[in-house]
Amino acid sequence: MSNTETSKKANVSISPTTTTTTTTSSNSSSNDCSIIGEIQLERSLLKVPFECINKSFRISQKSIEKEMNNVITQITEINKKRLTISKDDAINTVDKLLNRVQQLKRKMEDVKLEEEQQIKKLKSRLSHLNIATNCQNQKDHREMFNNTRINRILIDYFLREGYYDSAIEFSNQLKIKDFVDIEIFLSSKKVVEGLNKFDCTEALNWCNENKSKLKKINSTLEFNLRIQEFIELVRLGKMMQAIAYAKVHISPNSSTNMKEIQRVAATLVFKKDTTCDRYKKLFDSKKWSELICQFKNDNFQLHSLSTKSMLDISLQSGLSVLKTSSCGNESTFNVNCPLCDPSFRALATSLPVSLQSHSSLVCRITGEIMNEDNYPMVLPNGNVFSKRAIIDMYKKQDKIIDPRSGNEYKLEELKRAYIS
Helix, strand or coil: CCCCCCCCCCCCCCCCCCEEEECCCCCCCHHHCCCHHHHCCCHHHHHHHHHHHHHHHHHHHHHHHHHHHHHHHHHHHHHHCCCCCCHHHHHHHHHHHHHHHHHHHHHHHHHHHHHHHHHHHHHHHHHHHHHHHHCCCCHHHHHHHHHHHHHHHHHHHHHHCCCHHHHHHHHHHHCCHHHCCHHHHHHHHHHHHHHHCCCCHHHHHHHHHCHHHHHHCCCCHHHHHHHHHHHHHHHCCCHHHHHHHHHHHHHHHHHHHHHHHHHHHCHHHHCCCCCCHHHHHHHCCHHHHHHHHHHHHHHHHHCCCCCCCHHHHHHHHHHHHHCCCCCCCHHHCCCCCHHHCHHHHHHCCCCCCCCCCCEEEECCCCCCECCCCCCEEECCCCCEEEHHHHHHHHHHHCCEECCCCCCEECHHHCEECCCC
16 A cells, blocks of 8 residues: 655655555544444344344244134034034034144243343344443443454354354353344254255255245245245246146246246256256356345345355455555555455455545555654665664664665665655
C-alpha cells in the first residue's frame, strides 16, 4: 500500500520504497467508542432462537390439529355406528385413539422442552447484550463482551466448515453454549451428508418440514432436488420410471419453470454420455455441490443467519479499510500490512479500494511509521527508509545497503527528508 506524497528540503527525488497506511479522524478513541453500533450487528443472535421457537410452535400446532381432527372423526364414526358396532370393536377403537393422544402428549412434551431451551438461550443472550450496553464504559465488561463475541465467531466458522466436534468441545470449555446455534448445524448435517452421498431423501424431508417458509423466500430448492432425482433415474437408464416421476413431482411446476423442465426432459433422448454441453452439464457431479450450497443458503435464510460466516465478514470489514490502489504491488510491500500477505489479499480481492483521507509514510524494512522521531532518510538513488532502519543496518554491518538495488552507501551520503 503506497503513495509517496512527501516534500523535503533536500533537493532529492523520492522513489516508492515506502508504504502508506491510512487513518481516519474520529471524535473519540476506540476505547471510548460506543458499543451500540456493534450490538446492532448482533441481529441473528436474537433472531435465531426466536425463529426456532416460531418453528416449534407451528409444528406443534399442525400436529395437534391433525391428531385432534382424527380423534373427532373417529369418535363421530363410532357414534354413527353405536347401534351396530360391537363392544370389542368400540373398545379397540377407543384404545387406539388413546394411544394416539398419548403419543401426541409425549411429542408435545418434547416440543415444550425444546421451546424452553430456546427461551433460556434467548434470555441469556438478552442479558448478555443488556450488560454490554449498560456497562460499555467498564473495561472488564467490554473485554468480556469482545472475548465472547470472538469465540462465538470462531465456533460459527467451525460449524459452517463442518468441524462439529471441535465446535461442541470449544463451546463446552468456554461455557457459551447458550450463545451459539450448534443444534441448527447438527440438524442440517444429515441433509448435507445425504447430498454428499447423492441421496435427496433427507433434503426433501427438510423441504417438506419447511414448505411454507421456503415458499415465502421463493426458494427453488425442492424443484432442483426433484430435477436431480429425475436426472439420476435417466443416468441409470430407468426411462419409464423417470417419466412417471416427472409427471408426479416435476410437471406441477410447469407454469413457472417450463423452459427448465423442457431442457431436463430432453435428457431422455440425449442421455448421460451426450457431448452436447447444454445437456452434459445436467449430468455433471458438480450439481450435487450446487444443491448443498443452495440448501445451506436457504437454511441460513430461514434461521436469519448470514450466508457468509461472521469471521469472513469481520476480516473483510477490516481489510476494506486498509485496501489501497497499490495493494498487491511487490514494490510497495510492507511487512506489517495484512494485505501484503497472499491469504488476506485473496480475501480482499472483491473489496473496493478505501477512501484515503490521511496518509502516513511507512518504512519497508521495519514496517514502522516515519515521523519526527523516526524521520525518513533518503539514499543517493532516491529510495527512502526510516532513520531507525538505517541506524540498525549500520550498527550490524558498518555500511548502508539498499535492500532494493543492492547498492552500498556511506552514512554521510544519506539526507533527511522533511514531510509537510
